[in-house]
Amino acid sequence: MASKVLYSLRDPVSKKRDDFEDILEERRNSSDLRYALKCYTPAVYRNLVPCTASMLKNLVLESDALRYVINQVSVESGESPETVQEEASQVLEEMAHRLQLSTIRFFALTLSKAFKALYRSVRVNEEGVQRLQQAIQEHPVVLLPSHRSYMDFLMMSYLLFTYDLALPVIAAGMDFMSMKFVGEMLRMSGAFFIRRSFGGDKLYWAVFSEYVKTMLRNGYAPVEFFLEGTRSRTAKSLTPKTGLLNIVMEPFFKGEVFDVNLVPVSISYERILEESLYARELLGVPKPKESTSGLLKARRILSEDFGTMHVYFGAPVSVRSLAQGHISRSQYNLVPRHVPQRPVADTQAFVNDVAFRLVRLQEENMVLKPWALISTLLLQNPDGVELSALTQQADWLRHLALSFGAFLDWPDGEPCSKVISSSLTIHRNLARVSEGRVRLVVPEASGAELSAEEAEFHRAVSVLSCASYRNQSLHVFVRPALLAVAMQTANSNRRDELYKSFNILRNIFSNEFILCPGASVQDFEEACYLLVKCGAVQELKQEVVMSSSGQTTLSFLCSLLEPFLHGYQVVCRCLCEDPQEDLPEKNFVPAVRNFALQLILAGSLRYYEALSSDLQKNALAALIRLNAVKQLKTGDRVLLKIDKMAVNSLEDALGGNIPTQKPVLARL
């Protein structure tokens, strides 16, 4: 299994990280206009084939690969090749970027103003920037930022301009194009637009992939896209999509370039612009169409304090080194390279492994602010917590997080109480101190009395907003937490038993958290290692046992996963109790949401995460993956066929009953 080799060299803790510099400092001290008009002469790829944006389009349209598919489509559809060619040209027109330095300069100016208004500082690891500069000259570069906010790609281009690096071309979703003006602005700053779904459209796929590959092969510009596919509304990393990653690796597989450098970039926000928007979206308020006026409304927020933003440019990862021993490039020898070929299973597995590995690299270099820990503690105390107790717990958690290797930006030498109060200042819309206790803020509804449902809904918005900060730190704790839960539920302390329970949980949650496929042994080892390291458990010969002082840590870790364990159980129960065998897929989220809401109203469920469509969809994906639910497609409609026995036993497993005979678990 590819992942074994890919991950074995990781030491989860002893990571050396670079220092940060605040780029806004200079902006505050010198003219923005002069900065925006500065001389811009980036170092370029050494084998650059110079070419303009319009030449690029011609290269794509005239490429063997596209010609091949055009002919194929023409034969299949009966349309003339010229018609298909014309279609292709329109697709490309709709897709292609029109990067212009003047637009970038315009953004450089306006964003300087905006960033200074929004952020206290924007901190960047300059060593990473230098590594990137090297990498850009050596081989084609793919930039892979994490995606938590619209700000991400504006910020990326802004930074590359600031550091005199080659400006990227960015794969963006078509949604933007509904805002004519903004869309065109983004296009001129390097965005190219892809339709959200084009599943079977051969021609579209061919144009798109050839466009990306041409830019990469010629070293035209760094190609930037979001592995997670879309913005994460929960601040947890999303399961990576592999389509584009596959495309950018192909030129290496086929020998068209010597190597490709993948550069993970971690962008972390102390406070996210979209925080309550996301919570509402998760709770079922339909996603607002990305309209220009919507963005303009965002101007209101320019007056707020969004704290510090961190951008960490990770070390470039060479596709060549990754592929060494995993991919036999000679498999491409026998078919002309412009003939599209489905990647073989090995290649798919490899690309998938790499995608996960990259997302983990993003996670590892995400900077956590104290608030990520404080919000975690607050969520574990829904009725509020004494400020002094919170201070104490935060200090304890800080040490735990550090010993697990968290990249924590905790102010040096400041008393913990001060750190907490300044966090609370920034996040005063989410939590407040009253009468010595800290609690979540539930926005008062003005006017009429709220129904019980509406009240819960309001509460849920606060909880989910707050949870998005807790989620920032989940990747640090998730492996030990899975082990902690396994220790709680397993029948014995024997390593093999624990591993079994751990693995079952891990398997169920692998759509929820970034758990690399095939790396369960490594994850287990890592979890043990960390728990031993922080003194919570001891490893004996055949057993892993809690140490005398381990209770606090283990129960903290268990509580961390509680919302997910319960949330998934709710989903299972909802499906089991549904009187029908089959559920239309589009009814799934409303059904579960309603089911969960009833439980909350009845006082038998504390975890508002169960209302989140993100959790619900992840749970469904897991059930489908584990064959407890099947999707039946009939025309446009998708029916969920529920195997109640199987779902039931999964629910049991989540509740701590691990029935050994049940068939579905045998598959786990």
Place this chain on the structure above:
Amino acid sequence: MASNTDVSERQRSARQRLRIIAGHLQKSEGNEHTALSAQECKAETPRSNAAKVTAVPKRRQEIMKWNGWGYSDSRFLFNKKGQAEFTGKRYRLSGLILPSLKDWFEGTFGANLQHKSPATASLNVSAVPPPTLNELFVEELKAAGVALSTGPEDRVFRSHGHCLHEVFALREGRIGRIPDLVVWPNCHDDVVKIVELACKHNVCLIPYGGGTSVSSALECPPEETRSIVSLDTSQMNRILWIDEKNLTAHVEAGIIGQDLERQLNESGYCTGHEPDSMEFSSLGGWVATRASGMKKNIYGNIEDLVVHIKMVTPRGVIEKSCQGPRMSTGPDIHHFILGSEGTLGVVTEVTMKIRPVPEYQKYGSIVFPNFQQGVACLREVAKQRCAPASIRLMDNEQFQFGHALKPQVSSIFTSFLDGLKKFYITKFKGFDPHHLCVATLLFEGDREKVLQHEKQVYDIAAKFGGLAAGEDNGQRGYMLTFVIAYLRDLGMDYYVIGESFETSVPWDRVLDLCRNVKERIVRECKERGVQFPPLSTCRVTQTYDVGACVYFYFAFNYRGLSDPIHVYEQVEHTAREEILANGGSLSHHHGVGKLRKEWMRETVSSVGLGMLKSIKDYVDPNNIFGNRNLL
């Protein structure tokens, strides 16, 4: 007209060489180690004296280096003034000073003339392991009147080809497993006798032609416990007949390239088969390795040139019953022999196609703004099937390398170089000297057609930004390949080691393969602690309908490395993997030998390998031809 000077020049130097060789032969007569009773073969054609004159004597040590390339009198050195010169009288470069070589050498390799790594001066005979002889075999051989020797020099000379590691070991005076005995059959029947006796007494036979192998094919397998006998074909060197009606010649397989061409030329013919090693490599060697000559576009590769082959195997003699130009008689048995690399038997006689010596020859060259354009042009030339006798495209590094070989005083060269400089300033404006590359051309045929052909090719070139850059430039390009093996010896005197290797690849992958392999070499060197970036360069040397042959030179300064040869071999290994990953073949013409055996299965599939094994098992069940190449 360059071609006229050329012809007369060639005749002059051929005559001179004949004299020298004749002298050597006369001297050597009394000096044989083992007293031999040379026996006349009862061949139908009486042995003519002219045919007996050969450029390389039976005792190779008389005129050849024991631990380097070529003739002892010809070598590069840096003289007291630090200028490079080429010694001897044999070649056009002989006796000339090459003033820019030093700077190029030091600049390219970070080498320094103060840092010498001289070779062991002479073969220490006492370091040569004593022979393990199969006494009965030797006795019966002697009784049969076959010439043989157990002399240490004779044996060492036949223990290696010209791979870097082989020559490097010799320079350090290290002698590994070598043949225990050398035998010199005079004719086919001698070979039949030798093979019979070898089978009878279970000794291991290794055919030896010109010794120019670059695949470890001639190395004795160290694990071989039987007595190893080197079967030197050099005395089977006669042209047995020429058939002017069918334009064929029947030739003994031990003849070396220069003798064959010279002797055919005397009758107004040629084979046109000119591998760069043709001074020393033999007809049998070409057949055994599937060799390829520079002028294959007109004359074909060896497999196109042979009409009939006779090979002696442990099972008996294999040959076809007629000389028809093509047959549909099942798989062509010639193709079991071509490329058999001495594992199945000894090729003894070959009927080859011959052609009248061309009336007119003309060199040429084209400068391209970059390698991509050059490759595109070659591709177009191949597409239009109008390739000249030879067309080769050097990359920029090799172009610069070629420059470094500029001699100080030479009527041939000065004109061109001064011309080139002017060219630079005027016509080449806009050509980046760090990107431009050169194609060298050789046209052959009757004058009219050559000139026509030339125009056609230059017209195509112009479409790819190519500019004609003169005849001399072209001629010099070919000279480079000729002396490159001598240059390697010079490098080795100053801590620089290197080698070439080749592949064939479909047209659409040529550029990618060249770039990736060159870069892989640079990267692997760096990772392995090579202090100075290596010379990593390539050239497209042959064009075909569907692809090209690409030739890489790779050399580096090994100061500071404890095991330079190991590093070299690792890098070459990864370069080969890179070639295979980029759709290149395991070899276009050097063959597999023992050097590239490990990739045979993936190259020809398991079934393919099984087929080859089963042939070996049938033809040579006791592994008499035990050089262990290929399989």
